[in-house]
Structures are given as structure tokens and as C-alpha cells.
Amino acid sequence: MNGHVAIVGAGPAGLGAAWELQRQGHDDFTIYEQRGVPGGLASSEYRAGQWYDFGGHVLYVRNEPFKAMLAELFADDELVEHPQRRVIELSGATVPYPIQRHIDALPESWRPLAEADQEQLPAVPRRNNFLVYLLDAFGPTLCEHFFFPYNRDLWGVPLETMSCDWLGDLVPKKGGAFDCPRLYPAMGGIGEVWTRLAATFAGKIKYGVKADAWELADRNHAVISSAPLKAPPLKYTSLHVTYHTGWDDDDHERWYALGNVRYAAMGDPRDRDAYTAEWNEYQEGAPPDIHRYEHYAYPVPTLDRDELVAWMLRRTRNNRIWSVGRFGTWRYEQGHMDQCFLQGVQAAQEILSE
Ligand SMILES: Cc1cc2nc3c(=O)[nH]c(=O)nc-3n(C[C@H](O)[C@H](O)[C@H](O)COP(=O)(O)OP(=O)(O)OC[C@H]3O[C@@H](n4cnc5c(N)ncnc54)[C@H](O)[C@@H]3O)c2cc1C
Numbered sequence: 001m002n003g004h005v006a007i008v009g010a011g012p013a014g015l016g017a018a019w020e021l022q023r024q025g026h027d028d029f030t031i032y033e034q035r036g037v038p039g040g041l042a043s044s045e046y047r048a049g050q051w052y053d054f055g056g057h058v059l060y061v062r063n064e065p066f067k068a069m070l071a072e073l074f075a076d077d078e079l080v081e082h083p084q085r086r087v088i089e090l091s092g093a094t095v096p097y098p099i100q101r102h103i104d105a106l107p108e109s110w111r112p113l114a115e116a117d118q119e120q121l122p123a124v125p126r127r128n129n130f131l132v133y134l135l136d137a138f139g140p141t142l143c144e145h146f147f148f149p150y151n152r153d154l155w156g157v158p159l160e161t162m163s164c165d166w167l168g169d170l171v172p173k174k175g176g177a178f179d180c181p182r183l184y185p186a187m188g189g190i191g192e193v194w195t196r197l198a199a200t201f202a203g204k205i206k207y208g209v210k211a212d213a214w215e216l217a218d219r220n221h222a223v224i225s226s227a228p229l230k231a232p233p234l235k236y237t238s239l240h241v242t243y244h245t246g247w248d249d250d251d252h253e254r255w256y257a258l259g260n261v262r263y264a265a266m267g268d269p270r271d272r273d274a275y276t277a278e279w280n281e282y283q284e285g286a287p288p289d290i291h292r293y294e295h296y297a298y299p300v301p302t303l304d305r306d307e308l309v310a311w312m313l314r315r316t317r318n319n320r321i322w323s324v325g326r327f328g329t330w331r332y333e334q335g336h337m338d339q340c341f342l343q344g345v346q347a348a349q350e351i352l353s354e
Helices: 012-023 064-071 111-120 130-136 140-155 190-201 213-219 305-318 336-350
Strands: 005-008 028-034 046-048 050-053 079-081 086-090 093-096 180-184 206-208 222-225 236-244 253-256 261-265 274-279 293-298 321-323
Touching: 005 012, 005 213, 012 028, 012 190, 012 222, 028 222, 050 086, 050 236, 064 336, 086 140, 086 261, 111 140, 130 140, 140 236, 206 293, 213 222, 213 321, 222 253, 222 336, 274 336, 321 336
Parallel strands: 005 028, 005 222, 028 206, 086 253, 222 321
Antiparallel strands: 046 050, 079 180, 086 093, 236 274, 236 293, 253 261, 261 274
């Protein structure tokens, strides 16, 4: 294939596309990145002597190209296994994750109700919408105390307007998405992956340039864009992340049902002190002053999302734009770093095989 490929965004998806183009010997591409650093949502910041990520990020390695890229860039001891210890803080109890497997650890005042619910759960939860699914899957007591408040905060829309087709591997089960090893760079935060990868495309990344995929499509052979799809009915949530030090126990994540905040420990798991807190709404006076905000943080899987996205993707492809990544396909369920990287790789493969 001859022709210049324009890539919008130097996050995992855009860099995945560039990695594959370069791997196949196609050096004729440019990456446009509106910020001054690579990595997008998965970039890290060095503040007050610590590397901080935008919320808790670990590497799930579930596809071969992602594995191959990491092996090229990191020696074995430069990626360390990250522990998978998560707890849920409820009023009056700390319950191991996932809550539905730890009913015995619930507060005594409502544990009997939750236990009784488990006897009544239908064999197969209905999937009319997310709210109905949660009730059938976990029962009304766990929903009232955890699943409803947590998910309302996280998604910012009524749960009955969300589909549940996206859940797939995201409900914890043996052999599911979260049973794979979780890796983390020994130094440099999660952004170290993307900084190292971006360095292999020296001179091909134009930083500080906000690009328009539609304009680029007029003057390039093809465009691979990880910019958010522009379709107003699509819902998303924004996120504030604050940076802290003083993480004082072995848990990796603490989730709260109430209070709009999830804490995650960061940094080298062997010597960890730094942590971040995610806030859906940043309250004045909330600690501390070091703070990063992302407008596009979580793409929300609403009931009408798939139809809207399919329509948008047909339109972009008709104009030789391959829309990829977390907000380029609006699929939270395919929105982890390895999955977005793979989408970029696959777009490059399609273009090269034309
Ligand atoms: C709180 C939180 C926790 C997460 N935890 C994990 C985790 O543990 N593990 C995991 O695998 N994933 C995790 N993720 C998801 C991970 O951050 C994403 O998978 C990944 O960053 C998405 O990559 P992307 O390239 O699709 O998009 P982005 O990371 O959003 O990158 C897109 C890039 O494109 C640039 N851009 C956008 N529009 C333009 C334009 N018009 N012109 C030029 N540049 C543009 C942006 O500046 C950005 O750099 C988490 C996400 C969040 C928000």
C-alpha cells in the first residue's frame, strides 16, 4: 500500500496503529496529538516526587500484539505484577471484592436480608436494562446498599437507560477479564509504556496539534482517529482525579458505595505510597490541591448507543476514517489499554491489506 496515513491521538489506540504500520514497514504516517505528551488517559504525571496516573491503571495483557509490544519495550524485571486486592468500604464494614462472593463480611444489620435475597435470585437474570439486570443478578439488598449508589455515581445516568449487553466479562467470574495477570511498570507510572512506545516514532508525532479527522481525510490516503465520536446523544462522564501520598495498607483499590469517590494505590507495588482518588464531582475543599480533570473519561453504554455508534462508524468509514479506541468506538467494554491498542493495530492492518 502506498499513501500517507494520518493518526489522530497518541493514546494507546493511536500508538497501536503506528506500531503496526511501522512493524509492517510502512513508515509513511504522522501522529497528531493535541497535548504535549503521549498516553492519553493512560499518561502519568510527575508531581511532588511521585509518578501519578489518571486513576488506578494496571496492564491487562490479553492479546498478542499488546504482549509483543510490551516485550519489545520492557525487560522482564521492568514490569512487575500488581496485586489484585480490592475492598469495598460500606458504612460499618470493609468487604472484599467482589461483594456478592463475600456476603458473610457484610454489616450485621443487613446481612440476613442479603442472604435471604440470594435464595430468591432467578437462575438467569433478565437483561431488559442495567437496573433490572442488577436486581436479578444480586438482589434488592445488595443493590440498595452498593450496586445502585455506586453505579449511579459512576455512570451519571438513570440505570434503566443503560443497556447490559456490554457487561460480558466485566462481571467478575473465574477465567474472566480480571483473572489475567495485572502488570505495572517498575518505574515511571503507567505512562511509561506510552512514553517508551512514542519514542520509537521520533519525528512522526506532532504534539500540540488539535487535528480534525474529516479535514485530514481530504488530503491523506487514510485516517485512523482515536478522537471522541461527535454524536450529541452519546453519553459520557467526566472525572476529577486528586493525588495523595500515605497509602497505608496492602489493598490496591478501595471502592465506596456513597460519596462519589474511589481510591487506588499507584506506583511500584513493592514500595508504594502514592495513590489517587477519583471524584465524579470535585467538591470545593476536597483534598488536596494536586488535581487532573478529563472531560471524556467513561463512555456510557446507554440503550441507544450501539445503533448510534454503528451509524457513526459507517459514516466515518465511508470517508476513509477508521475510528478506534475508548471514545472512537464508545465501547467501555472494549476500552482498556490492551483493547484500544488492538483496535489501532487492526485498523492499520485493514488499511495495509487493501
Ligand atoms: C479512571 C480510569 C481508570 C482506568 N483504568 C484502566 C486499567 O486499569 N487498565 C486498562 O487497561 N485501562 C484502564 N483505563 C482505560 C485506559 O485509560 C484507556 O484504555 C486508554 O487510555 C484509551 O486509549 P485511547 O487511545 O482509545 O484514548 P485516550 O487515552 O483518550 O487517547 C486519545 C488521545 O487522542 C488525543 N486527541 C483526542 N482528540 C484529538 C484531536 N482532535 N487532535 C489531536 N489529538 C487528539 C487525546 O489528547 C489523547 O491523547 C482506565 C481509564 C480511566 C478513565
